[in-house]
Amino acid sequence: MMFADQILQGILLGAYYALIACGLSFLFGVMRIINLAHGSIAVLSAYLVWSIAQQFGISPFLGLLAAVPIMAAAGYLLQRTIFERSLRSGPLTPLLSTFGLAVILDNSMFQRFGADTRSLAPAIGDLSFAGWSGPGGIEVGQLAVLTLVVAVALLGALQLFLSYTPLGRAIRACAEDPETAELVGIDARNVYAAATAIALVTVAIAGTFLAMRSTFDPYAGPKQLIFAFEAVVIGGTGSLWGTLIGGIVLGVAQNLGSQISPQGFLIGGHVVFLLALAARFVLAGRDWRGFLPARKRAPA
Amino acid sequence: MSLLAVENLSARHGLLQAVSEVSLAASEGEILALVGANGAGKTTLLRTIAGSHRAAGGRIIFDGTELGTMRANRRVRLGIALVPEGRRLFGGMTVEENLKVAGANGRPGRWTIETVLDAFPLLKPLMRRRAGELSGGQQQATAIGRALMTNPRVLLLDEVSLGLSPVAVQAVYESLHSVIEGRGTTIVLVEQDLSRVLRIATRVACMLEGRIVLEGKAADMTRERVTEAYFGLRRGAGGAHA
Numbered sequence: 001m002m003f004a005d006q007i008l009q010g011i012l013l014g015a016y017y018a019l020i021a022c023g024l025s026f027l028f029g030v031m032r033i034i035n036l037a038h039g040s041i042a043v044l045s046a047y048l049v050w051s052i053a054q055q056f057g058i059s060p061f062l063g064l065l066a067a068v069p070i071m072a073a074a075g076y077l078l079q080r081t082i083f084e085r086s087l088r089s090g091p092l093t094p095l096l097s098t099f100g101l102a103v104i105l106d107n108s109m110f111q112r113f114g115a116d117t118r119s120l121a122p123a124i125g126d127l128s129f130a131g132w133s134g135p136g137g138i139e140v141g142q143l144a145v146l147t148l149v150v151a152v153a154l155l156g157a158l159q160l161f162l163s164y165t166p167l168g169r170a171i172r173a174c175a176e177d178p179e180t181a182e183l184v185g186i187d188a189r190n191v192y193a194a195a196t197a198i199a200l201v202t203v204a205i206a207g208t209f210l211a212m213r214s215t216f217d218p219y220a221g222p223k224q225l226i227f228a229f230e231a232v233v234i235g236g237t238g239s240l241w242g243t244l245i246g247g248i249v250l251g252v253a254q255n256l257g258s259q260i261s262p263q264g265f266l267i268g269g270h271v272v273f274l275l276a277l278a279a280r281f282v283l284a285g286r287d288w289r290g291f292l293p294a295r296k297r298a299p300a
Numbered sequence: 301m302s303l304l305a306v307e308n309l310s311a312r313h314g315l316l317q318a319v320s321e322v323s324l325a326a327s328e329g330e331i332l333a334l335v336g337a338n339g340a341g342k343t344t345l346l347r348t349i350a351g352s353h354r355a356a357g358g359r360i361i362f363d364g365t366e367l368g369t370m371r372a373n374r375r376v377r378l379g380i381a382l383v384p385e386g387r388r389l390f391g392g393m394t395v396e397e398n399l400k401v402a403g404a405n406g407r408p409g410r411w412t413i414e415t416v417l418d419a420f421p422l423l424k425p426l427m428r429r430r431a432g433e434l435s436g437g438q439q440q441a442t443a444i445g446r447a448l449m450t451n452p453r454v455l456l457l458d459e460v461s462l463g464l465s466p467v468a469v470q471a472v473y474e475s476l477h478s479v480i481e482g483r484g485t486t487i488v489l490v491e492q493d494l495s496r497v498l499r500i501a502t503r504v505a506c507m508l509e510g511r512i513v514l515e516g517k518a519a520d521m522t523r524e525r526v527t528e529a530y531f532g533l534r535r536g537a538g539g540a541h542a
Contacts, residue, residue, distance in 0.1 A: 166400070166401075166404040166405075169393070169397055169400060169401045169404070170401060170404070170405065172390070172392070172393060172397075172401075173390050173393070173401050176390045176391065176392055176393070177388060177390060179352060179372075179388075180384065180388040180390070181390075181401075182351070182352070182371065182372040182373045182376075183350060183352060183372050183373075183376065183381070183382050183384065183388075184376065184381075184401060184402035184405055184406065184446060184447075184449075184450060185373050185376035185377055185402065185405030185406045185450050186373055186401070186405045187371075187373045187405075188373070
């Protein structure tokens, strides 16, 4: 029963990783950008929601509603000012520019908020610790379940948006072939900006859950980035549902690892990440040597 | 008056001069065929007109408006659509999505999914299939349908028969013929099959090493004359333009 409990807790933890990885995966899928400032932006949105909730004495959920348009606008500007210029200079420049952005954000938050840790847990009352008891002493936290529900709903909504709306189809067209997308009348620059805005809205949601489930400080971003990155790589870069699976695999691996040794929590996750990475390299290598069948080409 | 005119247009690929001071014009409803050997600059010329390739010099004038450095998506909204070489479909999207994505971003007009399916009935049972899974002929029909969904006034077709079986080429051209008949759409067509070009085009221009070396009404052209220009056998003779 303890094993089942660890798996269940791992799945719930993985849902949080999927939530935080969603924006990273989305941006990579659409623009092939690895946003190294992703974790820092999540922490920034956590501070934003915390500040709104503190300032106006409102629930963090209402604070999140107020933060969503702010983060969307920030995403639009981020694309137009940094990503767009970086992408013109080759695939490595976005890595450098987003790394620089992360450094600036981390230190700016330190300058503004100091080194104290903060949390939204006190602002959500019982939700931060309340749970349901199941058979065999299994405890399921209400916030963890809410995180899972939100993660699945967010990924499902994104999937529906990409499949059934004109902007969603335009985003997918740009993700496949931006030059041809322009040839069918799509303004790829605007579409990329809209995609970045959407990605930052998902980051705002993830940042709020980060702040509700734990404490955060100005330098908490890189750790969130690592977990998000591992979830994306395990689940398959650019795949939304793969990100959920990747997050859950990471969460379960960390929980099982923690049963082996106190340090096993992080090591378990890293080992699974490295195994997934190695598997991808091996498969890519085999493909390159022609051991795997070549991609099917349409016959004339 | 010409609907589309290029004046002294030049384009480069790095140091290579792909198009050199080309001047051409196409009127409303005209079918202008560009012929020439591989590397003659035909594709670059079409891509430059469509806005996918930056011009190094010269002017492109569409319906009295100079396009300058206007981006491709804005040219589409003016009425210029390119069916690129190799089709370049969104392979992960269905045929229906390929058509819809173009329809949502082009000009309003008579071309809708229904009218495209009337012109290309072979696409009707394929609407839910991913474009990347289709045969070459089916992909080409989708690519032309996608361009038509933007309701172009000028349709640029780059080697629509490339890589297709003769049966598929015949089917595509038959559909294309019904598409353009009586609709006033101007077509600029790159095609290697000279017999087909002389049969369907109203005017023919032959390119060699980035320049127009022969241009005139298709009715005035003979296969031999075009072939001579194609291989550069008339270059030194002067008066290449008809």
